[in-house]
Amino acid sequence: MITKEEIQLARECIDFARMEGASAARITLTKSIENLVATLNGEVDKVTRCADRSMSIALFVDGRYGAFSINKLDRTTLKDFIHRAAATVRMLTPDEFRSLPDPARYCTSARTGLEMGLYDVNWETVEPADRTRMALNAAATGRVKDARLVSEEGEYSDSEYDVYLIDSQGLECRHSETSFDYGVEVTIEDESGNKYSDYWWTASPRLADFDPSDCGLTAVKRASGQFGAEPAPSGRYNMVIGAEVSSRLVTPMLNALNANSIQQGNSFLVGSEGKQLFAKGFSLLDEPWREGETGSKLFDSEGVCTVQAPIVKEGVVQHYFVNSYMAAKTGMAPTTDDASRPRLPGWPRDGLDRNSLMKMCGNGILVTDFNGGNCNMTTGDFSYGISGQLFENGKPVRPVHGMLMTGNFLKLWKSFLASGTDFRPCATKLIPSLAFSNVDFSG
Amino acid sequence: MKDRLETFGVSREQIRTIVAEGLKGGNWCDLYFEQTVYNDLLLRDGVVASGGFHLDYGCGIRVLNGEKTGYAYSESTDFTSLMDAARAARSIAGRSSAFGRGNAVAAPSRPYSEQLAWSDADKKQLSKWLEQLETAVRRREPRTQKVIAMLSWSESDIVMYNSLDELSSDSRPLGSVSMTVIFCQGNQTEQRSVSRSLRCGREMLCQSLIEELASDAADGLDDSFAARRPRGGQMSVVMAAGASGILLHEAMGHAFEADFNRKGQSIFCDKMGQRICKRGINIIDDATVPGNRGSLQYDDEGVPGQKTYMVEDGILTSYLHDRISAAFYGVEPTGNGRRESFRYNPIPRMRTTYMESGSDGTLQDLIASVRKGVYVDKFANGEVRIGEGDFTFYVNRGYLIENGRLTQPVKDINIIGNGPQALADIVAVASDLKIDDGTWTCGKEQSVAVSCGIPSVLIKNLTVGGE
Numbered sequence: 001m002i003t004k005e006e007i008q009l010a011r012e013c014i015d016f017a018r019m020e021g022a023s024a025a026r027i028t029l030t031k032s033i034e035n036l037v038a039t040l041n042g043e044v045d046k047v048t049r050c051a052d053r054s055m056s057i058a059l060f061v062d063g064r065y066g067a068f069s070i071n072k073l074d075r076t077t078l079k080d081f082i083h084r085a086a087a088t089v090r091m092l093t094p095d096e097f098r099s100l101p102d103p104a105r106y107c108t109s110a111r112t113g114l115e116m117g118l119y120d121v122n123w124e125t126v127e128p129a130d131r132t133r134m135a136l137n138a139a140a141t142g143r144v145k146d147a148r149l150v151s152e153e154g155e156y157s158d159s160e161y162d163v164y165l166i167d168s169q170g171l172e173c174r175h176s177e178t179s180f181d182y183g184v185e186v187t188i189e190d191e192s193g194n195k196y197s198d199y200w201w202t203a204s205p206r207l208a209d210f211d212p213s214d215c216g217l218t219a220v221k222r223a224s225g226q227f228g229a230e231p232a233p234s235g236r237y238n239m240v241i242g243a244e245v246s247s248r249l250v251t252p253m254l255n256a257l258n259a260n261s262i263q264q265g266n267s268f269l270v271g272s273e274g275k276q277l278f279a280k281g282f283s284l285l286d287e288p289w290r291e292g293e294t295g296s297k298l299f300d301s302e303g304v305c306t307v308q309a310p311i312v313k314e315g316v317v318q319h320y321f322v323n324s325y326m327a328a329k330t331g332m333a334p335t336t337d338d339a340s341r342p343r344l345p346g347w348p349r350d351g352l353d354r355n356s357l358m359k360m361c362g363n364g365i366l367v368t369d370f371n372g373g374n375c376n377m378t379t380g381d382f383s384y385g386i387s388g389q390l391f392e393n394g395k396p397v398r399p400v401h402g403m404l405m406t407g408n409f410l411k412l413w414k415s416f417l418a419s420g421t422d423f424r425p426c427a428t429k430l431i432p433s434l435a436f437s438n439v440d441f442s443g
Numbered sequence: 444m445k446d447r448l449e450t451f452g453v454s455r456e457q458i459r460t461i462v463a464e465g466l467k468g469g470n471w472c473d474l475y476f477e478q479t480v481y482n483d484l485l486l487r488d489g490v491v492a493s494g495g496f497h498l499d500y501g502c503g504i505r506v507l508n509g510e511k512t513g514y515a516y517s518e519s520t521d522f523t524s525l526m527d528a529a530r531a532a533r534s535i536a537g538r539s540s541a542f543g544r545g546n547a548v549a550a551p552s553r554p555y556s557e558q559l560a561w562s563d564a565d566k567k568q569l570s571k572w573l574e575q576l577e578t579a580v581r582r583r584e585p586r587t588q589k590v591i592a593m594l595s596w597s598e599s600d601i602v603m604y605n606s607l608d609e610l611s612s613d614s615r616p617l618g619s620v621s622m623t624v625i626f627c628q629g630n631q632t633e634q635r636s637v638s639r640s641l642r643c644g645r646e647m648l649c650q651s652l653i654e655e656l657a658s659d660a661a662d663g664l665d666d667s668f669a670a671r672r673p674r675g676g677q678m679s680v681v682m683a684a685g686a687s688g689i690l691l692h693e694a695m696g697h698a699f700e701a702d703f704n705r706k707g708q709s710i711f712c713d714k715m716g717q718r719i720c721k722r723g724i725n726i727i728d729d730a731t732v733p734g735n736r737g738s739l740q741y742d743d744e745g746v747p748g749q750k751t752y753m754v755e756d757g758i759l760t761s762y763l764h765d766r767i768s769a770a771f772y773g774v775e776p777t778g779n780g781r782r783e784s785f786r787y788n789p790i791p792r793m794r795t796t797y798m799e800s801g802s803d804g805t806l807q808d809l810i811a812s813v814r815k816g817v818y819v820d821k822f823a824n825g826e827v828r829i830g831e832g833d834f835t836f837y838v839n840r841g842y843l844i845e846n847g848r849l850t851q852p853v854k855d856i857n858i859i860g861n862g863p864q865a866l867a868d869i870v871a872v873a874s875d876l877k878i879d880d881g882t883w884t885c886g887k888e889q890s891v892a893v894s895c896g897i898p899s900v901l902i903k904n905l906t907v908g909g910e
Contacts, residue, residue, distance in 0.1 A: 040706065046512040049531045050786060053518060067495040071518050081498070088496065091566040092484075095492035128534065150830075151706045187708045187830040195710060197830030231906070234675055264487075264589045265625045266634060329488075372826030372835025376855050378625065378632040381672075383857040383908045385826070385835030402833060404675065404857045404908030442675030442908045 001113075001176065002031050002162045009073065010055065014168050016079050017059055020086035024060040024100045026167035026302070029053075034159035037131045041152055042141030044132055057082065058167075061089040065098035097328035100302070103169045105334065107299035107306075113162060113176030117292040118205040123160055123178040126207065131156055138182050140216030150195060152216060154184040158207075171303040180204050182212030186219045190227045198223035198369070203426040205294060222368065225389070229399035231443025232390045238364030239405070239439040240357045240391070243422045245370055246344075247429040250284065252375045252382070252409055254339050257311065257319075259326035261377060268380030268409060269317065278315040278413040281347040285310050287430075288340030295341035295428035306340045315413075343430035346421035353422040354433040359394035360418055361435055366391050367405065380409035386441075403443035412436060447602045447612040451476045451502065451520040458604045461504070461525050466606055468533025469508035471766070473605035475743060476502045476520065477785040481597040482561070484569055486577060486590065491570035503785040506532040510705075510767050514788040551747035554731050554738040557616050557644030561596045564645050569594055572648045579653045580624055584661035588632075592622040596645070603745040611745040617736065617892060618647050619882050624660045626668075633667050635660045638882040640736045640892070663820075663840070670852035673843055673907065679816035680858060680905045681809045681844065685877035686822055688895030691726060692796050693825040694834040694862035697887065699728075699753045699761075700779070700791040701768030703829050710832040710863055711759060719759050720866040725799040726754035728763055730778055732878060737795035737894040744780035744789050751777045765791045783889035793885060797896035801872025806899040809871050811847040817907050818842045818849055819858065832862035857908040865902055873899035 010027045017025035031053045038046035055078070056069040066089035070081050109115060135156035141149060162176045183201035190196070200218040204210040241249065253269070261267035269277075288306040290296045297306055302324060310318045319335055327334035346352055358366060366389040373384030387401035420432040448455065458474055465472030477500070484494040502525060503516040515531035517524040577590045599615040619640035626633045637659040641647050682690060703709035711719070730739045730748030739748040744766050753761050762768065765780030768791060781792035803809070810818060818841050825836040836858045842849040860868075878896030885893045 044511065046514065046788070047534050048512075048514040048788070050516060051518070052786070065493055067493070069495075069497040072498060072500050085495070088494065088566060091570070092494055093490040093492045093570070095490070098492070151708045153706070195708075195830040197708070197828055264591060265627070265632060266589070266623070371828055371833055371859075372824070372837065373857055374823050374837035374855075376634070378634045379855070381855040383837065383855060385833075385857060385859050401831075402859055402861075402906065404835075404859060404906065406672065406675070406856070406908045440675075443906065 001160070002029060002164050006031070006073070007164060009075065009078070010164060010166055012075065013055065013057065013078055013082060014166060016082045017057070017086070018168065020061070020083055022059050022061045022086060024168045026058040026100060026165070026171070028056040029164045030162070032159060032161045034157055035131060036155060036157040037135040039135050039139055039154040042136065042139045044135070057085060059085055059089050060098060060100070061086050063094040063096065064089045064092045065095055066092060097325055099324065099328065100167055100169050101304050101324040101334065103171070105304045106171050107173045107303055110173035110175060110298040113174035115298060116175065116177070116296045118177035118296065120178045120206045122207045123158060126158055131158065134182070134212060138184065138212040138215045140186060140220045143217060144220050148189040149220065150187040150189050152184065152186045154182065154216060156182050156212065165299070165303045167303065173299050173303055175297055175299070177205055180207055180210040182215055184215045184219050186216065186223055188220060188223045196223040196226045198226070203294065205292070226387060226399045226401060229387060229401040231402045232365065232400045232441065234442040236438045237441055238361035239367060239436045240354055240361060240364060241367040241434050242354050243420065243424055243431065243433045245367065246434050247427065247431040248370055248384070249412070249434065250342065250344065250429060250431050252377070254342065256377060257317070257321055258338065259320050259322040259330060259332060262320055263326055263330050266377050268378060272317040273320060274316065276316050277410060278312065279416040280315045281418065282312060282315050282413055282416045283310060283345055283347070284312040285343050285345065286339050286341065287343050290341065294426055297340050300336040300338065300340070302337060304336055306336055311339060311342060341428060341430065343423070344419055344432060346432065347419045350421045352418060352420040354420065357418055357420055357433050357435040358391045362394060363392050365389070365400060365441060366396060375409065382407060382409060400443070403441050406440045406442065412439070415439070447600065450478060450600055451602060453520060453522065453525070457522050461529050462604065462606050464526055464529040465504055465506040465533050468513060469506040471507035471606055473505050473603065473744065474502055475782070475785050476602040477599060479597055479599040479784065481595065483593060483595040484566065484573060486573040486592040489577065491573055494566065499784060501785045502528070503788070504528045504532045505788050507767065510771060512788055516785050551740050551749070553740045554733050554735070554748060555616060555642035558646045559644040561598055561616060561618065561645055569645070569648070576622065576653050576656060579657035580660055583657050584626065584664060586626045586628050586664065587624060588627040589625040590622065592620065595619050603741065603743070605745060609745055611741050613740045615642065615739070616644060617642055618645065620652070620656065621882055622656060622660060626664055628668050631668055633664065639880050640882040641734050641880060642736060642738055643734045666852035667840060667854060670840070670854035672856055673817065673851065673853045675908045677904050677906050679813045679901060679903050680907070681813060681816065681818045681899065681901050682897065683818070683820050684806065684873065684875045684897060684899045686879040686881060686895070687819060688797055688879060688897035689822050689825050689883070690836060691798055691897055692793060692885070692893065692895045693827045693836070694832070694860070695726065695866055696728065696793045696796045697827055697829055698832060698862055699763055700793070701762035701764045701772065702791050704762050705768050705771050708829050710830065714759050717759055718757050719754065719863060720757045720869055722757045723801055724754060724757050724869065724872060725752060727752055727799065728779065728793050728796045730794045732795050735795050735878065735894050736880065736883065736892045737793070739778070739794060742778040742780045742789070743782045744776065746776045746778040746780060749778045751779070763791045763793060765789055781891050783891055787889045790888065792887065792891050793893050795878060795894040795896070797876065797878055798872065798898060800874045800876040800898045802874060803871035804873055806873050806875060809873055809899055809901045810844055810849060812871065812901065813844045814846055816844040817853065818844050827862060833859065834862055835859045858905050859908070860905045865905065868903045869900050870903055871901040875899055
């Protein structure tokens with residue numbers, strides 16, 4: 001955890017900046033420790049211990065702005081660093097729109113860093129032997145019967161992360177969290193020697209809620225579910241996308257709502273605020289104040305209070321993500337710099353999952369993984385490689401891979417049919433299984 | 444060398460002691476000291492009003508016991524901190540095997556130099572260069588709406604020491620220019636991204652680079668506005684020379700990395716010595732291309748940079764090795780042990796990956812031989828599944844080929860296939876090898892600078908995604 005001495009040093013850096021002529025400054029001090037045990041085929045393969053400290057410094061000098069960072073945190077080095085940073089800022093072009101945020105928008109409730117309940121004090125009690133045990137117990141090696149396991153790479157890690165933010169207007173806030181993570185990738189062979197690979201992962205901020213024991217077996221099950229996969233005929237299908245990958249369809253929307261992209265015209269959602277662009281069933285909420293839940297936080301990167309509010313409500317875009325710079329530059333009202341913990345609620349009712357969505361659709365393609373692809377941010381056109389299952393009468397009938405899903409995000413979300421409530425709570429974007437109609441697939 | 448160690452405040456005797464501490468837990472120990480200063484300037488809305496610099500400093504300590512790795516790092520390089528890190532790294536246990544010196548190439552020449560050192564740069568002059576770049580784009584193309592351009596440069600001082608008492612050092616410059624331009628025509632918007640990245644000094648910031656980048660960004664814009672998605676399906680694909688080398692990197696190069704083969708994951712793990720593509724095809728991973736983004740004097744394990752033939756005359760002849768895989772296979776390391784920074788242990792990574800020119804004529808010859816297919820001019824990115832060998836590449840720009848001629852411009856489509864199959868399906872290789880100098884970054888577990896290249900090639904039977 002960040003020490004009192006380090007906090008004092010951060011405060012001194014604000015003073016150093018003032019002495020160098022800065023009209024304003026913001027210091028972001030981060031500190032983290034991570035312990036990792038990697039396994040290969042059921043044996044320990046790698047052990048690492050990482051300890052990081054870093055200070056980021058935003059400087060506002062003579063109407064100009066610069067951003068700097070350093071990981072040598074002794075007083076003498078920092079003083080010289082800020083001296084050189086201020087000199088660099090003075091060489092840049094003045095920018096009248098750069099300033100610290102309005103202090104009235106600052107977060108004042110994140111004093112200890114523990115407010116969100118994401119720091120587990122049990123983190124300090126985890127011993128090297130515990131890490132090894134958890135890493136080995138999660139592996140599928142020795143527990144698999146139906147397929148030949150060619151390779152299994154697992155990675156257990158636990159970490160502590162602490163961030164402390166202050167600025168020259170009196171901002172002071174802190175966020176601390178722990179995380180326990182496990183991820184595994186397997187490669188298996190079928191009887192003909194064809195290889196199939198897949199993965200699974202889990203995470204929790206609390207040790208007591210962390211259970212990776214089925215991860216290896218889940219990855220094997222996913223890989224063996226692809227035995228014999230081949231492309232389905234090209235055409236338009238209903239699509240159900242599994243909760244493990246559905247955030248891939250939401251992330252470009254969030255990026256397109258960022259004022260940085262809007263201001264540059266590099267967004268397919270320019271001019272979308274307040275408009276009914278999507279199906280009425282599609283809503284997207286930002287819920288950053290859920291104590292104890294992954295992704296929750298009280299402030300953004302400028303120290304501004306996060307907001308619990310809809311991003312898209314019944315198909316209507318509610319707001320963009322506008323930091324203080326973009327607000328000044330564009331005249332838009334400032335919000336936060338990004339979504340914190342987006343959640344897509346169930347529709348038309350709670351309690352649905354991928355199976356009920358497949359039943360609802362009847363026939364179509366269930367997408368369980370992506371392989372490459374991209375989105376043109378100016379038009380919203382996308383094309384992604386996919387794999388999954390062809391389903392008929394609501395039931396998977398055979399695996400598919402080597403197919404491309406092609407379309408446009410504005411059209412795709414107009415063809416939104418339904419959403420489940422089966423999102424993975426270990427993810428920072430809480431996106432459940434989703435169903436769409438008339439999606440182009442080629443194979 | 445003495446000066447370089449002094450940068451990190453340690454003596455030769457001290458690093459010997461630290462390595463001896465690490466060796467209590469294994470049969471190999473190495474140290475990787477790094478100081479990187481990264482600078483950037485951002486042009487947006489016509490002015491360079493944002494910039495900064497970032498200092499990263501520390502030392503990674505690795506202890507190997509056979510193929511097993513213990514790793515720790517310290518952001519302080521005082522003797523006490525490094526001894527603590529060595530004790531943390533030696534906590535790995537396992538079986539032992541011998542590690543060779545691996546100096547397959549003696550006394551490598553440095554494949555980069557700075558005629559004009561970045562550290563002497565006048566930032567106002569650099570800002571002016573970026574502004575001239577925007578002016579050149581706007582002069583060339585009046586439909587220019589917005590320009591964002593970033594100039595970044597870094598200088599990394601590296602010192603490596605290992606339990607064979609080998610001490611090596613490297614000083615790596617890297618300069619990069621990236622530009623995204625938004626063009627508007629009526630209610631249509633088109634985005635172009637271009638870049639250059641070289642291991643050299645600021646002499647790269649010349650007038651000719653301004654003209655090249657402006658040309659790359661603006662040329663062929665009418666076709667981009669007219670481009671459509673084609674009907675999807677299986678067809679022949681002609682890939683343009685240069686950036687299409689991403690195909691080699693993603694679809695083949697990763698599968699040649701020795702860690703994936705050592706673990707049995709790669710589809711090429713049982714293909715060593717076998718024919719995997721047509722005669723005459725040579726595929727190389729090279730650390731010696733002068734000034735190239737992927738070039739290295741030494742890799743991050745202190746092994747000299749070198750040129751490695753992976754495929755010779757269509758036969759798979761070598762994987763890409765770090766010290767662990769080289770010891771496993773009983774071969775010399777190939778200088779492919781690379782890492783993002785001192786925070787990471789090295790693993791086999793590519794450098795500059797390319798295919799040598801062939802003898803099947805010109806790009807025009809290849810296009811003329813196709814009745815129905817796609818010509819790919821610019822790829823954006825790609826991804827591969829190592830086990831299956833399946834790959835997907837996103838095409839920014841291209842054209843339909845109909846009866847041997849380029850016809851309808853196409854964009855925003857994917858091409859999918861299988862690496863070994865695509866390699867076997869290369870039916871023609873032109874004589875126009877071009878190595879691309881874009882800001883290619885490989886993201887296998889860690890980010891490292893790479894580059895790629897290829898001559899124009901014709902591949903039969905790839906799946907093209909479309910309407």
